[in-house]
Every structure is written in structure tokens, then in C-alpha cells.
Amino acid sequence: xxxxSTLFSIVLTVLLTLxxxxxxxxxxxxxxxxxxxxxxLALKKLEDNVQKNQNKVDKLTAKLAxxxxxxxxxxxxxxxxxTNLETLEKEYAAYTKEMSAQMKNLxxxxxxxxxxxxxxxxxEMKALEKEYNTGVKDFEKKIAAENKKMxxxxxxxxxxxxxxxxxxxxxxxxxxxxxxxxxxxxEYENQ
Numbered sequence: 724x725x726x727x728s729t730l731f732s733i734v735l736t737v738l739l740t741l742x743x744x745x746x747x748x749x750x751x752x753x754x755x756x757x758x759x760x761x762x763x764l765a766l767k768k769l770e771d772n773v774q775k776n777q778n779k780v781d782k783l784t785a786k787l788a789x790x791x792x793x794x795x796x797x798x799x800x801x802x803x804x805x806t807n808l809e810t811l812e813k814e815y816a817a818y819t820k821e822m823s824a825q826m827k828n829l830x831x832x833x834x835x836x837x838x839x840x841x842x843x844x845x846x847e848m849k850a851l852e853k854e855y856n857t858g859v860k861d862f863e864k865k866i867a868a869e870n871k872k873m874x875x876x877x878x879x880x881x882x883x884x885x886x887x888x889x890x891x892x893x894x895x896x897x898x899x900x901x902x903x904x905x906x907x908x909x910e911y912e913n914q
Contacts, residue, residue: 777901807869
């Protein structure tokens with residue numbers, strides 16, 4: 724243990740000595756920054772300005788791409804919901820027609836039957852009516868889900884359009900600022 728503390732003391736002493744004797748070793752960055760001429764500083768400032776404006780243009784371009792994809796996704800979702808609704812309406816019409824035909828058949832079969840058979844047919848009609856009502860509820864749930872999907876799609880498109888309206892003028896301004904910064908840099912370099 725004593726050997727470890729002695730080794731540590733030696734390393735610490737060497738490091739402190741380096742800091743005290745050769746402080747310029749650790750401050751090379753500051754020395755390099757101080758040795759830049761006014762022309763180099765001006766050039767660096769112009770280059771930094773170009774880079775800052777380029778970053779801004781890139782960021783706004785990404786936001787516009789995001790708003791475009793939001794609009795496209797909303798439109799696709801709306802088309803899907805409309806297609807599903809059309810399919811559901813056709814299925815619902817076919818289901819209603821089939822159930823009505825079954826009810827009519829049961830009603831016709833009731834006419835020439837005994838009282839006991841009529842009671843059996845009435846039970847079948849009640850069961851068929853219950854099945855029909857359950858089926859109608861299922862269709863209503865599916866239709867409600869597609870309507871909700873359409874509302875979601877509409878909101879996505881609206882949000883995308885709002886973002887697009889917000890970011891397009893900002894992008895134009897940023898592109899203009901970038902062109903001006905590039906022009907200033909080019910003029911400075913050509914002096």
C-alpha cells in the first residue's frame with residue numbers, strides 16, 4: 724500500500740511540474756486562436772455564417788419534407804378509409820338483404836303450420852333478429868372506426884399544410900440569407 728501511495732505522489736509531482744514549467748503545452752489552442760490575423764478571423768466569421776445559414780436551410784428543408792410526408796400519409800389514410808367504407812356499405816347491404824330474405828322465408832313458412840310449429844318458427848325468427856342486430860352493431864363499429872380514421876387523416880393533412888405554410892416563407896428567407904452569406908464570402912475571397 725505504501726508503494727502505491729509513493730508511486731501516486733511521484734506521478735502527481737511530475738504532472739504539477741509539467742503544468743508549472745510548460746504551461747504553453749496545455750494552452751496551444753488559445754495560442755493558435757490568438758495568432759490568427761484579422762483577415763483570417765474575418766474569413767472564419769464569413770465561413771461560419773455560411774455554415775450557420777446552410778444548417779438553417781437544411782433544418783427547414785427537413786421540416787418541409789416532414790410536412791409533405793404528413794400530408795401524403797393523411798391522403799393515403801383517407802383513401803384507405805374511403806375504400807373500406809365503400810366495401811363495408813356493400814357488405815352491409817348484402818347482409819341486410821340476406822337477413823330480410825331469411826325473415827321472409829320464415830314468415831311464409833308460418834302460414835300453413837300448426838300452433839306448435841309456429842312457436843318454433845317464432846323462436847327462430849327471434850334468434851335471427853338477434854343475430855341481425857348483433858351484425859348491425861358490428862357493422863356500425865367498423866364504420867365508426869373508418870370514420871375516425873378519416874378524421875385522423877383530415878387532421879394529419881391540416882397539420883401538414885399548416886407546417887408547410889409556416890416553413891415555406893422561413894425557408895425562402897433562409898435560402899436568401901445563405902446566398903447573401905455565400906456572396907459575401909466569395910467577394911471577400913476574391914479581394
